[in-house]
Amino acid sequence: MIALTTVLKVKNAETGSTVDMELEAENTINEIIESAASFWHKDPGAYVLRRGKKVLGGSLTVKDANLVSGDVLELIPDPEGG
Amino acid sequence: MLVALRIGYEKDDRLDRAKRIEWLDVDRISRSSVLVLGAGALGNEVVKNLVLSGFKELAIVDFDRVERSNLSRCVFFSEMDALQGTHKAEALARAAMALVPGVFIKPIVGQVENLTMEDFEKHDLVFGCLDNFNARLHANSHSRSAGVPYIDGGMQGTIGKVFVSLPDGPCLECASNITHSRIAALRYSCTGRDVSFFMPPVPAEITTTSIVSALAVREGLRVLSKNAERLDGQMIYYDGGRNVCEVFEIDIDTHCPNHSRSSRGRSEDEATISR
DSSP: OOOOOEEEEEEETTTOOEEEEEEOTTOBHHHHHHHHHHHTTOOSSOEEEEETTEEEOTTOBTTTTTOOTTOEEEEEEOOOBO | OOOOOOTTGGGTOTTHHHHTSTTOOHHHHHHOEEEEEOOSHHHHHHHHHHHHHTOOEEEEEOOOBOOGGGTTTOTTOOHHHHHHTOBHHHHHHHHHHHHSTTOEEEEEOSOGGGOOHHHHHTOSEEEEOOSSHHHHHHHHHHHHHHTOOEEEEEEEBTEEEEEEEOTTSOOGGGGOOHHHHHHHHHTBOTTSSBOOOOOOOOOBOHHHHHHHHHHHHHHHHHHHOTTSOOOTTEEEEEETTTTEEEEEEEOOOTTSTTTSSOOTTOOTTTTSOOO
């Protein structure tokens, strides 16, 4: 049986560049963030992933977050300084 | 009893203009106690906005001392403070009390992570003006357990955020992920104690600090004013590079340690992120 995959786009808020990602329903937001951060060689730091106006928690799965093919997620820095 | 109106009465009241804003509960604000965590750039601006807004009772927590590199963003610190290495909490408390008569500010020189639940319960509102995620987690979980609203601010370069967490809504940890865990873990050795490691200073400048602190204090004023529209459980995200300000929603995460079971009675160790 062929597993259904979701193909979505992740955008780097700091550079504007994008990458397509092929995901399975059980993949998590943590995994998406890790892959994208690694792909763009991001500096160590905190980032969050948002879809539209919603920030997605790291433990959510693709299925939990209702992500569908064609969605655009944006990786944005979560500022730590005070 | 009939009170005669005195010509020019409005000029003598420091808070006369604020009282003209319908939703703003100036009376409640003046009776509220605020805990400010962090006396750096954000702490300075937040305290300035708080005392000018009518708050009269504050406590400020910071273990650090004033350095010259703080002076471009900290309105209450002086060259003398930097020269003498004054504790930030003490310098900030002293200068802010001098700005507005009748305000009492208690400086607490110490680590945020050493504050107990009782320290949080004494206050009506907590502001996080911190520079690391571990301290934020401590503030987040303890405010929540104490039933006190927590407003967290953060900045990096020209980017800033303000998150409003109320005891019955989503919290800071609901919006966290593996990158936060990694940053938190960097600060610990295998013994679980703080270690020193090189972390380059975060880029910062005063205009972003001013905007983020103003947004944070405005949300604090809203939380204490019953008739105000509030941003419970939402994050204001400001990008000064693009001149964009957006409001993001955060859902309660059922895997979050503060939501998966009752947060009351969590131990100090449990209040830090699981590594």
